[in-house]
Amino acid sequence: MKLKLRPMIEKDISDVYKIECILFNDPWPKKSFKTEIEQNNVSFPFIAEENNEIIGYIICWYYIDKLHIGNIAVVPKRQRQGIGKYMLHKVFEYFYEYKKAFLEVRESNKNAINLYLTFGFEAIYRKTAYYPNGEDALVMVKNRLINH
Numbered sequence: 058m059k060l061k062l063r064p065m066i067e068k069d070i071s072d073v074y075k076i077e078c079i080l081f082n083d084p085w086p087k088k089s090f091k092t093e094i095e096q097n098n099v100s101f102p103f104i105a106e107e108n109n110e111i112i113g114y115i116i117c118w119y120y121i122d123k124l125h126i127g128n129i130a131v132v133p134k135r136q137r138q139g140i141g142k143y144m145l146h147k148v149f150e151y152f153y154e155y156k157k158a159f160l161e162v163r164e165s166n167k168n169a170i171n172l173y174l175t176f177g178f179e180a181i182y183r184k185t186a187y188y189p190n191g192e193d194a195l196v197m198v199k200n201r202l203i204n205h
C-alpha cells in the first residue's frame with residue numbers, strides 16, 4: 058500500500074467535502090477548500106492518498122516562519138492507524154524552517170489533543186465560545202527547538 062502526501066487540487070474537493078461532513082458537526086463550507094487551493098502563496102492544503110484513494114487531508118497556512126494547522130482529518134475507517142501522525146510529520150518536514158506552529162482545537166476533542174501533545178504542542182490559552190455550539194477552543198503552540 059503506497060501512502061503519500063500531495064497537494065490538494067480542485068478535483069479532490071468533492072471527496073474532501075464528503076469526508077469533512079462526516080467528521081465535523083460544523084464542516085467547512087465546500088467553497089472554503091477551493092479558496093485554500095487558490096491562495097497558494099500562504100495556504101497549503103494537502104491530501105493523504107493511498108492507492109489513489111483520499112484517506113485524509115491537512116490544511117496549513119505558512120507565513121514568514123509561522124505554521125498554522127487549520128484543519129486535519131482522517132477517514133473513519135483509517136483512524137488510529139498513524140495517518141494523522143504521518144501527515145503532521147510530513148508537514149513539519151516540509152516547513153522545516155518554521156519557528157512556531159499553532160492550531161485551535163475543541164476542548165472536547167481528546168483524540169486530536171492527544172495527537173498534538175505527542176507532537177509537543179502545548180495549550181497556551183482558551184478562546185471562549187469559539188465554536189458555533191458555544192464550545193471553547195484551546196489554542197495550542199509548538200516551538201521549533203533551535204540549536205545555537
Ligand SMILES: CC(C)(COP(=O)(O)OP(=O)(O)OC[C@H]1O[C@@H](n2cnc3c(N)ncnc32)[C@H](O)[C@@H]1OP(=O)(O)O)[C@@H](O)C(=O)NCCC(=O)NCCS
Binds near residue numbers: 128130135167169
Ligand atoms: C484527530 C485525527 C486527525 C487523528 O488522526 P489519526 O490518524 O486517527 O491519529 P493517529 O493514528 O496518527 O494517532 C496519533 C495519536 O493521536 C492520539 N489519538 C488518535 N486517535 C485517538 C483515539 N481514538 N483515542 C485516543 N487517542 C487518540 C493518540 O495519542 C495517538 O497515538 P497512539 O496511537 O500512539 O496512542 C482523527 O481522529 C480525525 O480525523 N478526527 C476527526 C476530525 C478531527 O477531529 N480533526 C481535528 C480537528 S482539530
